[in-house]
Amino acid sequence: MSRNAYQGIEKNTARELETMRKAQDGKLIITDYQQRSCAFLISGGRLVSGAVILSDDINPGDIVIAIIKDVKKDIGAAFIEYSEGKDGYLPLELTISPETLKQGDLVPVSIKARAQKGKRAKFTSLIDYGKYENGEELKERANHLSKFNYLYKSDSYITETIANVCDAGEFEEIITDKQEVYEQLSALYQNVRLYQDESFSLSKLYSIETAVSDCLSRQVYLKCGGYLIFDHTEAMTVIDVNSGKYSPPKKTDRESAYFNVNKEAAVEICRQLRARNISGIIIVDFINIQSREKREEIIGILRKESSSDIQPVTIVDFTGLGLAEITRKKSLPSLYEQLKAAR
Numbered sequence: 001m002s003r004n005a006y007q008g009i010e011k012n013t014a015r016e017l018e019t020m021r022k023a024q025d026g027k028l029i030i031t032d033y034q035q036r037s038c039a040f041l042i043s044g045g046r047l048v049s050g051a052v053i054l055s056d057d058i059n060p061g062d063i064v065i066a067i068i069k070d071v072k073k074d075i076g077a078a079f080i081e082y083s084e085g086k087d088g089y090l091p092l093e094l095t096i097s098p099e100t101l102k103q104g105d106l107v108p109v110s111i112k113a114r115a116q117k118g119k120r121a122k123f124t125s126l127i128d129y130g131k132y133e134n135g136e137e138l139k140e141r142a143n144h145l146s147k148f149n150y151l152y153k154s155d156s157y158i159t160e161t162i163a164n165v166c167d168a169g170e171f172e173e174i175i176t177d178k179q180e181v182y183e184q185l186s187a188l189y190q191n192v193r194l195y196q197d198e199s200f201s202l203s204k205l206y207s208i209e210t211a212v213s214d215c216l217s218r219q220v221y222l223k224c225g226g227y228l229i230f231d232h233t234e235a236m237t238v239i240d241v242n243s244g245k246y247s248p249p250k251k252t253d254r255e256s257a258y259f260n261v262n263k264e265a266a267v268e269i270c271r272q273l274r275a276r277n278i279s280g281i282i283i284v285d286f287i288n289i290q291s292r293e294k295r296e297e298i299i300g301i302l303r304k305e306s307s308s309d310i311q312p313v314t315i316v317d318f319t320g321l322g323l324a325e326i327t328r329k330k331s332l333p334s335l336y337e338q339l340k341a342a343r
């Protein structure tokens with residue numbers, strides 16, 4: 001966005017800025033957050049999804065020369081170091097000669113799955129060089145490079161991050177304050193704008209700090225007065241629905257009285273799972289839902305609201321203990337883990 005377009009932005013009223021931020025059309029914002037490049041999908045003034053752009057790490061399609069640190073035939077894997085201080089594991093079934101692989105060997109590898117929740121990144125050395133324009137040349141060069149050198153480094157890390165954040169139909173335009181990003185994306189997307197107003201940052205214009213902070217908070221408030229509590233373990237994420245300051249209608253049974261809280265909670269939980277990029281098993285403790293009819297209504301809300309998620313979400317059912325079970329496919333680490341690793 002040009003300086004003229006936002007000249008005197010400090011004179012705009014708070015209402016005008018709020019209207020701009022809360023426009024329902026999605027905006028894909030690419031800017032720095034905590035000194036790292038990030039992509040955030042903003043719609044209606046709220047964070048829909050976000051991710052750190054890992055330009056300095058290995059990305060799918062990249063080929064790097066790794067060193068074998070150890071070979072554990074009893075578990076069928078080798079442990080590698082692919083960059084200074086960065087390690088991963090290489091299943092022996094994904095190597096060319098597993099029987100001769102030994103400590104100190106240099107092997108070209110490509111990433112299969114990123115590190116998540118304490119698990120090392122997974123690699124393969126079965127590389128299909130036919131996918132690359134200069135495949136034969138790369139295959140020959142692999143014998144002459146030292147450890148940690150890239151045999152092939154893709155420049156598509158930004159588009160890959162965007163694909164993990166949202167579908168193309170979810171945003172009206174891309175706005176960035178980074179010249180190199182603007183130049184790269186202008187050749188690939190329509191409606192890409194370069195924001196250049198130094199007097200009022202792009203991050204402040206779209207309240208990125210507040211939006212991300214809200215999505216990292218353990219407690220999320222609902223409009224009805226209730227709230228959600230998010231707790232994470234190694235095995236799952238547990239979400240507790242609380243009535244908080246909600247005042248139920250008089251002369252109603254407890255289940256019916258708090259059903260409005262549960263319905264609003266179901267909608268917000270689906271939004272939070274995507275915004276926080278929570279994956280794996282999710283257990284939700286709704287407030288006192290006993291009847292099959294009301295449980296089915298909540299299941300229906302969860303399925304409807306999660307249908308727009310970019311990652312596959314399965315609403316399993318209520319367990320015997322009355323807890324709702326959800327699973328969400330793993331892609332990138334959670335937003336919290338990404339930002340923590342970027343510090």
